[in-house]
Amino acid sequence: MGTHQPQASLFAYRVDREQRVRPDHPLRRVAAVVDFSFVREQVAPCYGYNGHVSVDPVVILKLMFLLFYDDVPSERELLSRLGERLDYLWFLGYGLDDPIPDHSVLSKARHRWGREVFERLFVQTVQKCVAAGLVDGHKIHLDSSLVDANASKNSVLKSAPALIDALKAAYGAQEQKLTEPLAAESVNAGPVSTTDPDATVVRSSSGGPRLRYKHHRAVDNAHGVITAVRTTTGRVDEAQQLPSLIEQHTHNTAKAVDTAVADSKYGTVENYRHCQQLGITTHMADLQTKQAGTGRRAAIFPDTGFVYAAVTDTYRCPGGQTLHRHHWNAARRVWQYRTRAGLCAGCALRAQCTRAKDGRSLQRHEDHQLVQQARMQANSAVAKRDRRRRQHLMEGSFADAANNHGFKRARWRRLWRQEIQDWLIAAIQNVRILMAHPLRPVHTTAQAVRALVVLPSAGRCGFRIDERCLWAYEVAAVTRFGVN
Numbered sequence: 001m002g003t004h005q006p007q008a009s010l011f012a013y014r015v016d017r018e019q020r021v022r023p024d025h026p027l028r029r030v031a032a033v034v035d036f037s038f039v040r041e042q043v044a045p046c047y048g049y050n051g052h053v054s055v056d057p058v059v060i061l062k063l064m065f066l067l068f069y070d071d072v073p074s075e076r077e078l079l080s081r082l083g084e085r086l087d088y089l090w091f092l093g094y095g096l097d098d099p100i101p102d103h104s105v106l107s108k109a110r111h112r113w114g115r116e117v118f119e120r121l122f123v124q125t126v127q128k129c130v131a132a133g134l135v136d137g138h139k140i141h142l143d144s145s146l147v148d149a150n151a152s153k154n155s156v157l158k159s160a161p162a163l164i165d166a167l168k169a170a171y172g173a174q175e176q177k178l179t180e181p182l183a184a185e186s187v188n189a190g191p192v193s194t195t196d197p198d199a200t201v202v203r204s205s206s207g208g209p210r211l212r213y214k215h216h217r218a219v220d221n222a223h224g225v226i227t228a229v230r231t232t233t234g235r236v237d238e239a240q241q242l243p244s245l246i247e248q249h250t251h252n253t254a255k256a257v258d259t260a261v262a263d264s265k266y267g268t269v270e271n272y273r274h275c276q277q278l279g280i281t282t283h284m285a286d287l288q289t290k291q292a293g294t295g296r297r298a299a300i301f302p303d304t305g306f307v308y309a310a311v312t313d314t315y316r317c318p319g320g321q322t323l324h325r326h327h328w329n330a331a332r333r334v335w336q337y338r339t340r341a342g343l344c345a346g347c348a349l350r351a352q353c354t355r356a357k358d359g360r361s362l363q364r365h366e367d368h369q370l371v372q373q374a375r376m377q378a379n380s381a382v383a384k385r386d387r388r389r390r391q392h393l394m395e396g397s398f399a400d401a402a403n404n405h406g407f408k409r410a411r412w413r414r415l416w417r418q419e420i421q422d423w424l425i426a427a428i429q430n431v432r433i434l435m436a437h438p439l440r441p442v443h444t445t446a447q448a449v450r451a452l453v454v455l456p457s458a459g460r461c462g463f464r465i466d467e468r469c470l471w472a473y474e475v476a477a478v479t480r481f482g483v484n
């Protein structure tokens with residue numbers, strides 16, 4: 001029976017990190033899937049030519065990746081754990097005796113680099129998913145989620161607008177002294193938080209009013225890959241983010257959207273019109289249908305009870321009266337229709353028709369046909385089935401981010417930092433989808449060499465091989481044989 005001597009060796013010459021980290025360790029797959037080296041070229045202009053030599057930007061980016069990948073509570077904690085974790089050291093390319101960087105290098109790097117590095121990391125993961133055949137690209141699901149800001153409700157200041165503006169200006173000036181002038185412009189129009197002026201007080205169904213940001217995302221229908229991400233302050237209406245999410249999805253995946261699936265918050269006339277003009281089928285629940293029969297519209301005739309006559313451009317109401325064009329609402333792009341003055345006041349059906357003092361009115365959009373077509377698509381059986389799928393796809397995507405990567409709470413303050421957090425978490429979720437995808441096995445070194453040497457020239461020597469297969473070979477070659 002042996003006894004282990006806990007006394008440490010004076011020198012450890014035979015510690016091989018390659019052997020100590022198991023072959024199927026998730027970080028090996030991450031290293032194979034994600035190319036972090038792009039950051040060197042991208043941030044090169046941010047560094048001078050003399051002074052101290054910085055920590056390698058690749059190492060810094062990998063540290064920020066680890067921060068969210070394992071949902072480590074803080075940067076201090078991450079750096080204090082680093083020396084104890086052989087897998088982290090292997091991932092970073094550090095030896096046992098390499099000095100561990102100070103935690104402050106991470107916040108300094110964020111200021112120095114800006115947001116673009118993290119956006120590029122996210123886009124890279126989307127493109128890898130496309131290359132691996134995990135993105136359908138034609139049907140997307142949209143939703144948003146509130147994220148608690150890193151600031152207390154007690155920091156909210158309510159005062160005269162002039163004083164709020166002065167406070168925001170003073171805050172920006174103070175921040176510029178400490179950091180580079182990134183996003184000094186505030187986006188918060190109402191009462192302002194003195195801790196995080198970009199966050200806004202929003203009430204959610206699950207919690208009371210709090211300072212929050214809003215995260216918007218588009219998820220692909222095939223495997224739930226996140227293809228577009230946008231971060232705003234909490235008070236922004238999610239419906240207005242639909243055009244930019246569709247545009248971002250198309251840019252990131254190089255695939256045009258055929259169908260957009262979302263709940264009734266996105267089912268506005270403007271979104272219907274926008275999608276129809278782009279030829280996108282709208283499977284977004286109709287906001288008007290949802291609101292019909294509720295609030296002030298409860299127990300009154302729906303708009304469908306009025307018959308339109310194209311020849312005379314008038315409506316006939318259930319009481320047999322005619323509604324004519326009354327005036328143009330430029331903001332909403334609609335014509336308003338009304339009966340002649342006084343007719344509704346004396347109508348026997350008035351109680352069932354309207355609660356407005358000056359009688360019932362109807363609105364008709366300038367692109368009425370497009371809006372009606374969108375409504376038909378939104379109420380179809382296929383749309384309802386898509387919305388059921390959206391529920392578990394989107395809720396699953398948000399739940400995974402919240403449970404595994406600390407998505408529901410902002411780590412840092414200001415909108416641009418929250419954008420960085422959202423890009424990192426979305427990138428990590430995509431990487432995990434890539435890793436969960438079964439790879440084609442590589443059994444021999446010869447196959448690995450063939451993957452790296454022969455297959456890239458497949459087009460020239462007559463091979464037909466799809467991108468997904470080539471990617472699988474490359475990943476397996478790097479994972480198993482350390483070829484890079």
Ligand code: SF4
Pocket residue numbers: 317318319320321339343344345347348349350353354359360
């Ligand atoms: S209230 Fe006016 S619009 Fe409604 S049924 Fe009577 S006349 Fe027609």
